[in-house]
Structure formats: structure tokens, C-alpha cells
Amino acid sequence: MARKPPSFSDVKTNVQDNVIWKSIFRPGSIYRKGYRDTSRDRALAAMNNVLYHLHPVKVKRHGLKLTYTYCLGGLSFFLFILLTITGIFLMFFYTPAAGAGTEIAYANMRDISASVTFGNLVRNLHRWGAHAMVFTVFLHMARVFYHGAYKPPREFNWVVGVILLLLTLLLSFTGYLLPWDQLALWAVTVGTNMMGYTPVFGEQVQFVLLGGVSIGPNTLLRWYVLHVLFIPFVTVIFLAVHFWRIRKDGGISGPL
Amino acid sequence: MAEEVSIDQEVYDRLIAAGTSERIARAKAKAATVRKSKIAEGASLGPRPADQAGKALEEYRSSQGGGGTAVATKTGGDDTGNGGGRLTPDERAARVAASLGTQPSSIGVPAASEHTHRLLALVPPAGIQQVQSKQMDKVYTWPHLLLVEFVALLAMGSLLLIASFFLDAPLGSLANPNQVPAINKAPWYFMGLQELLRYFHPMVAGVTMPGVGVVMLMAVPYIDKNPSARPENRKVANLAFTFFMTFWTILVIIGSFLRGAGYEWVWPWTQGLGFTL
Missing domain, CATH: 1.10.20 (Histone, subunit A)
Structure with a gap:
């Protein structure tokens, strides 16, 4: 006698109703057995998930309207995550080394474009994603201004936001040098020449950032470390403060 | 689900x-x-009825070998008429003293001590900051907000994926410090500054103006003391910010699209776009 294959719901029940599954998903998770569309479980779904719990359990209704936030802050964060993931992928195939006869960085760029599986797609995603992030961060700032969302008690979070804007620009600008092509070298030359005009310690600033008097192999290594480690690290700290302050200052601003 | x-x-x-x-x-x-x-x-x-709770507390006490009589907390409503069932500090202190018993507790300050501010339980209600937040029209984050965010994420993700599939990121020839390219531009978000360099001394265009701009931007909440967030009440602020944003946008557009070889003014339809993302 042939045994009847288990139905989908049987399999689902067996998978969900065991010690391991229950230990992974906290009570109220929509993946846990017995989730019901009630106020209690809706609250637990947000509360008992490490990522969703960035949000409060309840949010002001007017903030849901797409035309209030346009999701710009959320999209900026999403792009930051996407850039981290694609950036880590690119790091596997890139060495920040340049110099006469050993143009490794540039050779790596050509390999990523030509022979690494999905290399070109991931590099494109990283490049376009970076431009998109600068853009969404600018738009997010404009949105916040026009809603007067920096007014008390949110003054300091606006300042944190301006710092995050500067960090975004620095992240993008340090990444601009890494392909080590003519475009990168001269765009960065234009940018860093301005730094030399900083009063009092301009030359010193330029020397430290370039690792010499002009852009060379030292600059590449320095900016690589800044781009993949130092600035993302600082950014994550400010992001944490930014998100935390949104909730401490009473959630999203408004209604107008 | x-x-x-x-x-x-x-x-x-x-x-x-x-x-x-x-x-x-x-x-x-x-x-x-x-x-x-x-x-x-x-x-x-x-919650369990008061008599049951009292009995449970009594059992707990005797099992712990401690003294004192259990006093079930009143649940408000039917109370003494002072401030809608709220206890006076003296009553509260009496209750705490009764529940702690005559023996001094091994930790903290005794209930009868003068240093009542050390014990949160003995702080008079007037001493506790009362948060008077207005009830607002709120909805659950799950599913309402998270659904909107998920759709936005998918839209942005697919847009980028499609763009990345069809458009390749630029890669010029190998960097050569001895050969200045004819068209020499900063990334687009710095083109406003590069355009300013055409008109002002580098000290002004490259340091003073962006420095003052950033400080002004950070100082916005401390300068704008207008408490209203409604657009009709803050025309000056909105106008100033729109002017600021438009000014930079125009500079970026000029620098990006209307400047060619040697950073001279060109029309894109005569000599093409001297612009790389």
C-alpha cells in the first residue's frame, strides 16, 4: 500500500513545531507556529525581531503615507547595506597596489570587469548604488528640512544627519580613487588640491591624506583603508546614534 | 502565514x-x-483577585520564614478620594514598612529612614516626572510600515539591478600623473565647488564657502527658532533653503554639463557631454 505523501501543511507543522525552530524564532515571529493576526502578535512581530525592532511597535499613521517620507532615509540605509555587501565581494578581487611596472589595482579592475563571475555586474551595482546613495541622502535632508523635522527635540539628530551626509560624500570620494584610472586620478587631484588651501595646516592635512606630496601608491593604500574600514566604521556609529535618536525624540515628526 | x-x-x-x-x-x-x-x-x-493574591503572598512569606502581613495592592477606582485612588506619601511609606516587616532589610535603606529619596518606592507621586504625551493615531509597524519599506526596497533594488545590467561603470585608461586629460572634473557632487573655483580664490571657493556652508547647515535648528512646522508659517526658512539647494544644483549642472576641455564653457550639443559618472 503506497503511503500518501505529506501535504504542505503537514510539512509546515512538523518544521515549525519543534525545539530548534522555536528556539530560533521568538514568540510573535510570523514564522513561528500559531502566529495570529492579532494586536498582540503584531506587536510581538516588531518587538521580537532584531531588525524590525529598529522601529517602535506602533508608528504614527501619517508617517506611512509614501509622500510624507518617500522612504528616503530607509532607502539610504538600504543602499549603505547594499554597498557594504557588493563592496565586500569586490574586496576579494582587488589589491590596492600601484607603481611603475606593478599596476596591480588597475589590472584587478580589468579582471573584475572581464573575467570574474558576476564581477562586472557587482561593480556596476557598487558604482551606481554609490551615486544613488549620495542622491537619496541629499533628498532625505531636503525632505527633513521642508517638514521642519529638525525642530526641538530633534535638533541634534539633524546635526548627526549632516555629519552622515559628509561621511557619505567622503565614502564616495575615497572610493572614486580606487579604480586607479585617469578619471579617478585627476578627479581626486582636483578635489585634494582644494584641501591644500586650508588655512594654517593645509599642507599638513594634504600630506597626511595623500601619504606624500602628490597622489601615488601610498595614497591608494591610504584611501583604500579609509574607504573599506575607517569611514564605514565611523558611519555605522553615527547611523546607530541617528536611528536611536529618532525613537528617543518621539518617532517620526509631524503631522504638519 | x-x-x-x-x-x-x-x-x-x-x-x-x-x-x-x-x-x-x-x-x-x-x-x-x-x-x-x-x-x-x-x-x-x-490579574488575580486581591484576596487570592494576598493569600499567595502570605504563603510565600511563611515559606521564606519572614514576618509581616500581606497587604494586597488596591487596584484603584474605589479608593479614598484623594487624587483618584493615589496614595499619600505617608500611606505609601506605611504600606512599604508593613510589607517589609519590622526586621531591617539586609540591603538598601530601611523604610523608616529619613533618606526616602534613595528608594524609588517611597518617592512621592509628585516627585515623579509625569509624561503628558498626547495619544496619537498610530498603527502597528508590522505589517503596515514594514510592508511599505519592503516594497520601496524592492523597487530601489530592481532599479539598480536593471541599470547595472545595461550600463557599465566607466573605466578609463591607466592612471598617468604625467598626462593631464583634456576634460578634468571632480565627482558630480563636488562640481559645485569646482565651478566656484572659476570665480573665487581657492581659499574662498575650496575652504571658506564649503566650511561656512556645513557649519550653517548644522546650525539650522539652533538658528530657526520658529516652533511651527507648517509650510505657511515658515516661508522665509523654506525660501532660504530652496535658494541654497537651487544655487548648488545650478552650479553642479553647469560644472557637469556645460564645461568641456580646459574647463571652458561649451554647449553639450556642439561638443558632447564632458561628463562621466
């Missing part, structure tokens, strides 16, 4: 008849169904 909870029709009808809004009535009727099913499963709901 979600098991839809049926509505307790009786409760729902009663609430609707009482003039409750449809949304709240539905939620309460759902809650009633869940409560019923829980009672049917034999679970006890809600």
Missing part, C-alpha cells in the same frame, strides 16, 4: 451600536475571540 482570527459578532455589534469606530470594534471583537478560545483551553487571564 497569518491565521485569520474570526470576529466575535456579538461584541462587534455591541461596539458598533455604541458608536465605536469600525476599526477599533473589529480589533476588540478579534481580541474577544482570542480570549474566549484561551478560556476554553483553560488558561486563566488577567
Whole structure:
């Protein structure tokens, strides 16, 4: 006698109703057995998930309207995550080394474009994603201004936001040098020449950032470390403060 | 995924008849169904009655070998008439003293001590900051907000994926410090600054103006003391910010699209776009 294959719901029940599954998903998770569309479980779904719990359990209704936030802050964060993931992928195939006869960085760029599986797609995603992030961060700032969302008690979070804007620009600008092509070298030359005009310690600033008097192999290594480690690290700290302050200052601003 | 909870029709009808809004009535009727099913499963709901709680406390005390008599906390409502069931500091201190018994506790400050501010339980109600937040129209983050965010994420993700599939990121020839390219531009978000360099001394265009700009931007909340967030009440602020943003946008557009070889003015339809993203 042939045994009847288990139905989908049987399999689902067996998978969900065991010690391991229950230990992974906290009570109220929509993946846990017995989730019901009630106020209690809706609250637990947000509360008992490490990522969703960035949000409060309840949010002001007017903030849901797409035309209030346009999701710009959320999209900026999403792009930051996407850039981290694609950036880590690119790091596997890139060495920040340049110099006469050993143009490794540039050779790596050509390999990523030509022979690494999905290399070109991931590099494109990283490049376009970076431009998109600068853009969404600018738009997010404009949105916040026009809603007067920096007014008390949110003054300091606006300042944190301006710092995050500067960090975004620095992240993008340090990444601009890494392909080590003519475009990168001269765009960065234009940018860093301005730094030399900083009063009092301009030359010193330029020397430290370039690792010499002009852009060379030292600059590449320095900016690589800044781009993949130092600035993302600082950014994550400010992001944490930014998100935390949104909730401490009473959630999203408004209604107008 | 979600098991839809049926509505307790009786409760729902009663609430609707009482003039409750449809949304709240539905939620309460759902809650009633869940409560019923829980009672049917034999679970006890809600706080225990005061006498039961008192008895439980007594048992706990005797099992711990401590003294003192149990005093069940009053649940408000039917109370002394001072401030809607709130205890006076003296009454509260008396209760705490009774529940702690005559023996001094091994940790903290004794209940009878003068240093009452050390014990949160003895802080008079007037000393506790009362948060008077207004109830707002709120909805659950899951599913309402998270759904919107998920759709936005998918839209942005697919847009980028499609763009990355069809458009390749630029890669010029190998960097050569001895050969200045004819068209020499910063990334687009710095083109405003590069354009300013055409008109001002580098000290002004490259350091002073961006420096002052950033400080001004950070100082915005401390300068704008207008408490209103409504657009009609803050025309000056909105106008100033729009002017600021438009100014930079125009500079960026000029620098990006209207400057060619040697950073001279060109029209894009005569010599093409001297612009790389």
C-alpha cells in the first residue's frame, strides 16, 4: 500500500513545531507556529525581531503615507547595506597596489570587469548604488528640512544627519580613487588640491591624506583603508546614534 | 502565514451600536475571540483577585520564614478620594514598612529612614516626572510600515539591478600623473565647488564657502527658532533653503554639463557631454 505523501501543511507543522525552530524564532515571529493576526502578535512581530525592532511597535499613521517620507532615509540605509555587501565581494578581487611596472589595482579592475563571475555586474551595482546613495541622502535632508523635522527635540539628530551626509560624500570620494584610472586620478587631484588651501595646516592635512606630496601608491593604500574600514566604521556609529535618536525624540515628526 | 482570527459578532455589534469606530470594534471583537478560545483551553487571564493574591503572598512569606502581613495592592477606582485612588506619601511609606516587616532589610535603606529619596518606592507621586504625551493615531509597524519599506526596497533594488545590467561603470585608461586629460572634473557632487573655483580664490571657493556652508547647515535648528512646522508659517526658512539647494544644483549642472576641455564653457550639443559618472 503506497503511503500518501505529506501535504504542505503537514510539512509546515512538523518544521515549525519543534525545539530548534522555536528556539530560533521568538514568540510573535510570523514564522513561528500559531502566529495570529492579532494586536498582540503584531506587536510581538516588531518587538521580537532584531531588525524590525529598529522601529517602535506602533508608528504614527501619517508617517506611512509614501509622500510624507518617500522612504528616503530607509532607502539610504538600504543602499549603505547594499554597498557594504557588493563592496565586500569586490574586496576579494582587488589589491590596492600601484607603481611603475606593478599596476596591480588597475589590472584587478580589468579582471573584475572581464573575467570574474558576476564581477562586472557587482561593480556596476557598487558604482551606481554609490551615486544613488549620495542622491537619496541629499533628498532625505531636503525632505527633513521642508517638514521642519529638525525642530526641538530633534535638533541634534539633524546635526548627526549632516555629519552622515559628509561621511557619505567622503565614502564616495575615497572610493572614486580606487579604480586607479585617469578619471579617478585627476578627479581626486582636483578635489585634494582644494584641501591644500586650508588655512594654517593645509599642507599638513594634504600630506597626511595623500601619504606624500602628490597622489601615488601610498595614497591608494591610504584611501583604500579609509574607504573599506575607517569611514564605514565611523558611519555605522553615527547611523546607530541617528536611528536611536529618532525613537528617543518621539518617532517620526509631524503631522504638519 | 497569518491565521485569520474570526470576529466575535456579538461584541462587534455591541461596539458598533455604541458608536465605536469600525476599526477599533473589529480589533476588540478579534481580541474577544482570542480570549474566549484561551478560556476554553483553560488558561486563566488577567490579574488575580486581591484576596487570592494576598493569600499567595502570605504563603510565600511563611515559606521564606519572614514576618509581616500581606497587604494586597488596591487596584484603584474605589479608593479614598484623594487624587483618584493615589496614595499619600505617608500611606505609601506605611504600606512599604508593613510589607517589609519590622526586621531591617539586609540591603538598601530601611523604610523608616529619613533618606526616602534613595528608594524609588517611597518617592512621592509628585516627585515623579509625569509624561503628558498626547495619544496619537498610530498603527502597528508590522505589517503596515514594514510592508511599505519592503516594497520601496524592492523597487530601489530592481532599479539598480536593471541599470547595472545595461550600463557599465566607466573605466578609463591607466592612471598617468604625467598626462593631464583634456576634460578634468571632480565627482558630480563636488562640481559645485569646482565651478566656484572659476570665480573665487581657492581659499574662498575650496575652504571658506564649503566650511561656512556645513557649519550653517548644522546650525539650522539652533538658528530657526520658529516652533511651527507648517509650510505657511515658515516661508522665509523654506525660501532660504530652496535658494541654497537651487544655487548648488545650478552650479553642479553647469560644472557637469556645460564645461568641456580646459574647463571652458561649451554647449553639450556642439561638443558632447564632458561628463562621466
